[in-house]
Amino acid sequence: MSFIKPSLCIVTPALADANNGNWQTARRWARLLAGHYAVRLARQWPDGPSPHDGTDMLLALHARRSAASVAAWAATHPQRPLVVALTGTDLYRDIASDAQAQRSLALAQRLIVLQELGPQNLPEAFRDKCRVVFQSASTRRLLSKTTAHLRALAVGHLRAEKSPDTLWAAARLLRPDEGILIDHIGAALSPDMAEAARQTAHECPHYRWLGGLPHASARARIQRAHVLVHPSTMEGGAHVVMEAVLSGTPVLASDIDGNVGMLGRDYGGYFPVGDAAALADGLRQLRRGLNGSAGPLASLQAQCESRAALFAPEAERRSLLNLLAELR
Incomplete structure (x- = not known):
């Protein structure tokens, strides 16, 4: 039948x-x-x-x-x-x-x-x-990554809910010689957002705005990054957070319910919403621990791995x- x-x-x-x-x-x-x-x-x-x-x-x-x-x-x-x-x-x-x-x-x-x-x-x-x-999403194998610098990645269209201004402010707080490189993927949804991204890139040589990219390209860059930065003010449950977890890429995220509900209440990679200084300090801590197998980056990676089965x-x-x- x-x-x-x-x-x-x-x-x-x-x-x-x-x-x-x-x-x-x-x-x-x-x-x-x-x-x-x-x-x-x-x-x-x-x-x-x-x-x-x-x-x-x-x-x-x-x-x-x-x-x-x-x-x-x-x-x-x-x-x-x-x-x-x-x-x-x-x-x-x-x-x-x-x-x-x-x-x-x-x-x-x-x-x-x-x-x-x-x-x-x-x-x-x-x-x-x-x-x-x-x-x-599908699981991606963990890639070997350089210890010469920390590569941070943010993924999300440029709009207020994604709080790109927090990322831009953090980029300005970091010196170009600190060994922290920031890539930013996302289409600008207004001329003002595009101009702010371009101005940040002009003033901060360690920040690049890559614009909108196909999903497969964004996913590959998530896999290659040391850390995903997700500074949103509002999320229902961000797709990119889950994709980072399944790529072995830890996350630095704003402490909103939409992120905490994905990563767990005890996750160690949160910073206060809109707090660019806390985000910059978090990136510095990860950069300092790049050479150690038991540093903060490895700790966040282990915490993410413990959530992977949910996704x-x-x-x-x-x-x-x-x-x-x-x-x-």
Whole structure:
């Protein structure tokens, strides 16, 4: 007897042209679920001429940006499964004040957050229907790296939530002769951000802005770096943090819930949000310990390794399948 896969539409406000975390998440979930569901990706629902299509389930990324799709699905198919994944700014900003985002929470039968501290930011009434789904990626082998200098890497489009100004300020606090090189990957989302990056590169020869790069190139650079710097002010669960962990590359991260929920409360590589001096000092400590097998870099690497199993593709697939099975 042949098995007819249920039809699942994943609505994501960002498709391939955005090259951001939402797109990476949507594409990966489609791939992980393809053996069990007939999956299609869409920017909105309905994505055809009629809302009365044969779609069995809807999974929408972002409570506010996908709110119209969520509302349309709930009105047209009130008995069919509806899942909303909170991916960042919706969890830590929108649901506090945006009526459409709040309505998405109420309409969904299940909610997804991407790290273990996410549920505590939801209104208490919605926590029982929330599930944590850690993101995943392939494991990369640990590369041998030079001890002549420390190569730090930041990855993220240049926008306020990623706090690139913290990285730029830290670069200015570091002297060019300290042996700390900073590469910065990410497209500028405003002319002001582009100009600030260029000005920093002009004033700081140890800082390079590489602009937006394809995902494969960014991942390869994460693997080659000594440390990933992630200074965000707001994160739902950053894809690049997980990719660094799976590449054997430790992380220096702002101490926000979105990072702590990925790396664990006891992780030793946090600095206060917006504190460029603390970030610069953290980089200096890692630079001084490059030549030692038991230094701070090795300690952070071991801590990251202890979290790696959380980000395995099979773990993510199992979490998604278990959640969807609850609704069938």
